[in-house]
Amino acid sequence: MENKEEMLKIERSIGYILRIGVVVSAGIIVIGMLLLFFQPANDQVPTDLWLIFQGVLKLNGEAFIMLGLFCLILTPVLRVVVSIVAFAKEKDYLYVIITLIVLVILIIGMTFGLVEK
Numbered sequence: 001m002e003n004k005e006e007m008l009k010i011e012r013s014i015g016y017i018l019r020i021g022v023v024v025s026a027g028i029i030v031i032g033m034l035l036l037f038f039q040p041a042n043d044q045v046p047t048d049l050w051l052i053f054q055g056v057l058k059l060n061g062e063a064f065i066m067l068g069l070f071c072l073i074l075t076p077v078l079r080v081v082v083s084i085v086a087f088a089k090e091k092d093y094l095y096v097i098i099t100l101i102v103l104v105i106l107i108i109g110m111t112f113g114l115v116e117k
Helices: 002-038 049-057 061-090 093-116
Strands: none
Touching: 002 061, 049 061, 061 093
């Protein structure tokens, strides 16, 4: 019974992570849209992570929108990481391996996406 309660607790945590990630991302994007409403848009949209953070410090609307999208992309990745920890706690090593493979595929995909720009 305790194991079932532990799994329910982990599933709730994963649900909270997904909800919080979406709400935070949406909030950041809305801030970026408001900044764009009050400032003229730049010719270039920052796509490099370093340029995004520099743009956020300068209150650049496009940078805020890109940061919000970045957070939105990272939300399911964080869910995969939490799932790995949950499966490891349960000692369900088959699912740990499967979820690690999913995480590696996500990381490889994001890395190739960064290289392709």
